[in-house]
Amino acid sequence: MAESSGPDAQSSNHKPEWVDVSKLFQSAAAGMKVGQLLLHEQSSLQEAMSAVEMLDPKMDTGVGLNDVLSAQEAKKAKKLPVASSLNSNNISAIMDKLLTAELLFYDGCSLHQTVLSCYYIHDLNNVDDPLLRVFCQVLLRRLLLLREKIIASCIGDDEEFWPHLFGFKCNLPEDKAILNAAKQAEDKAQSKAPALVPRLRANRLLLEIHLAFERAMKDHSQAPAAFSDAAALVAAAAPLFDQIQSSHVTEDTSIEKVFNPNLWKRFATTAPPRPIRWFDFTTAIGAWKAQVSHLGDMCQQLPMCTSVSLLFNLCDDMLSKKADLVVRAQLINCSCSNMRVVPLKGLPMTEWVQQEIIRFGGSKSVFTAECRDFFIYGARGIMRRLRTILANRSRTRRRLVHCFEDSSILITDGETLDEKQVPIALRGVEEGPRYMSRWALDWTLEEMQQWLLVGFELQVYEQYEYPIIWWYLDSLTGNRLQNQAAVLKYNEAQKHKLKALRDRRNKGPAGPPAPPPPTYHSLELEMQFGLNRAMVFVMALLVSSKKMELEPPGALSSAEARYYRRLTPFIRITTPGLANYRSYQKSFLEDLLKAPATELTKRALQHFSEAQTAIGKLLKFTEPAPSAAQAAELKKILRVCVMNGLAVGKWNPATSGPATFDFSTHPHYPVLDFPPVK
Secondary structure (H helix, E strand, C coil): CEEEECCCCCCEEEECCEEHHHHHHHHHHHHCCCCCCCCCCCCCHHHEEEEEEECCCCCCCCCCHHHCHHHHHHHCCCCCCHHHEEEEHHHHHHHHHHHHHHHHHHHHCCCCCCHHHHHHHHHHHHHHHEEEEEEEHHHHHHHHHHHHHHHCCCCCCCCCCCCCCCCCCCCCCCCCHHHHHHHHHHHHCCCCHHHHHHHHHHHHHHHHHHHHHHHHHHHEEEEHHHHHHHHHHHHHHCCCHHHHCCCCCCHHHHHHHCCCCHHHHHHCCCCCCCCCCCCCCCHHHHHHHHHHHCCCCCCHHHHCCCCCCHHHHHHHHHHHHHCCHHHHHHHHHHHEECCCCCCCCCCCCCHHHHHHHHHHHCCCCCCHHHHHHHHHHHHHHHHHHHHCCCCCCHHHHHHHHHHHHHHHHHHHHHHHHHHHCCCCHCCCCCCCCCCCHHHHHHHHHHHHHHHHHHHHCCCCCHHHHHHHHHHHHHHHHHEEEEHHHHHHHHHHHHHHHHHHHHCCCCCCCCCCCCCCCHHHHHHHHHHHHHHHHHHHHHHHHHCCCCCCCEEEEEECCCCHHHHHHHHHCCCCCCCCCCCCCCHHHHHHHHHHHHCCCCHHHHHHHHHHHHHHHHHHHHHHCCCCCCCHHHHHHHHHHHHHHHHHHHHHHHHCCCCCCEEECCCCCCCCCCCCECCEEH
């Protein structure tokens, strides 16, 4: 259609007249070739790409809009059932579908397709059934609270958890009033509709759990009590979901008028949201039970996270249990808030960084006022890594690149501070402890190591790349081990000097200092080094015996080009820098591949055994003792070491076929198997 023009077209009283020009357009199109464009002189392809195709249901959100009634229109047209006319089975079915819709929202579906597809949610004041109204108020309060927490945690997709609600307004009473009304509704349902009691109670308890977390975040001094209250609420909520499932109404067509899957069209959305597939109720109940169980684990273990390593171990434990987005977001928010450590009653994160440097082997004597910025950047690095590792795995790997790029800058700052710790007269003669730069180096190398290991979870590596990956992991852990050993050796030497000075009766030489005692961190590095070094020898064994290829089929690029392509992110950092291809070529391709198979087998078994020994010492360590999550992780790795030692010990080049790599026991360290040649 086109608007006609005339002398009075611009007058205020002019009414536009529309003329159908479809035939003119069709005639013009018939004379054009496929792929030809007819553009106005001011138009551009960029504008054409951003245009919305009118009347296309996939692009135009206005298609079919007149057929979708708002809540007020549906009520006025008497197409929306009056809530008071519903029986207990109808209300039960509505509650169950709302609980399922809430889970779909946490799974990444649009809020307008899930909970806001229910007409009652849009006008709670006119829901005249008190039980259903209170249920919706509690659910909506919890939903909006968790939506804020997910956005604050920075681990959800921006397009899934929009910071605006497209005109949806929610006027809810205060939390205390909502909870009191919920408790009264439970008492009323005891006699009126017993099947609704577990739904009302579970709904209320879930809100109270997250309000307890909110209390811990707002008043850090109350964090231990808040976590204890949340644990009690979790214990009360856990058995209710079985009761809900047992009383679920499998078929209830009366609620079809209450939910409209196209209600999102009445909101100012820019584009149609993605299609969704609703969970069946059994799956939804399983998801709720898992979420409550994980929240209970978090309540119990988070107060015991007195160090960064313990917190990261708890994160790994939650990831291994496949904790959902709500649990991971709350774990972030309840760990660190406003640059303070919530479980430690609001300890400033800068002090947490100092504790980590001391655990690494540093000393408080080097903490001066000049270190303030270093501690602040270190605290931000902890927060950044926490948000990184609790995101989904693909996002974790992308963010880790930015993490170790930023952490590498901290190494340079640490070197500047370390240099100031050495007296001017001794600079260039005595190295000094270098606590700051060595801790920052260890932190950076660990993030680089994590980036490589997450690649196994995402299955981004081909088998011909395994030698490169394991060789580089061995290089990173070796550097970390040497870095830690240098700090411990320096500390032991300083203790030895002080002892010699105090013992004035000893006029002769004091003798060499004793070897430094192992720390928990150094034993962890020994375990990782033993396991990675053993895998390097296994790779060499397989390649030298022609059981593994080093080249992809039909390779079009050189091995050196593939090496740098796979490790591209490491090129962008100056410190510690990328180990060049020549180092890999010399140590692996030339030296190890020329060694006899018996020697490679022997060395692999030796390093698997060293890793087992380190794990045994870690499990018996007392100060600090490993947490439950750490002990579980160590036992998984111990199982990998034992099974791989047995497999490599039985390996025979004549009868053993190509290796298989099973990552089901541990996501980063595979269990090896050498099936016999058929």
